[in-house]
Amino acid sequence: MERLCPVHATPMESRGKLWHCETCAANYRVRGECADCGSELEKIAACGASNWWCNRCNELKSKSKVKTELVAA
Numbered sequence: 619m620e621r622l623c624p625v626h627a628t629p630m631e632s633r634g635k636l637w638h639c640e641t642c643a644a645n646y647r648v649r650g651e652c653a654d655c656g657s658e659l660e661k662i663a664a665c666g667a668s669n670w671w672c673n674r675c676n677e678l679k680s681k682s683k684v685k686t687e688l689v690a691a
């Protein structure tokens with residue numbers, strides 16, 4: 619999976635949980651938002667797959683219910 623810099627639209631380098639843009643010299647992280655209630659989701663990595671947990675809905679969200687965006691880390 620590749621992520622593009624939100625400023626430059628250039629491919630970024632994966633650094634663990636973060637993404638690094640050479641041009642910005644900055645790191646970005648993926649922020650997930652619940653499509654049902656709009657609150658920020660917690661990313662849970664398990665068995666190689668990542669899931670999103672909503673504290674407000676108190677349930678795991680499938681990818682189709684998650685809006686993701688890149689924010690400065």
Ligand SMILES: [Zn+2]
Nearest residue numbers: 623626639642
């Ligand atoms: Zn950039």
Ligand SMILES: [Zn+2]
Nearest residue numbers: 652655672675
């Ligand atoms: Zn929710």
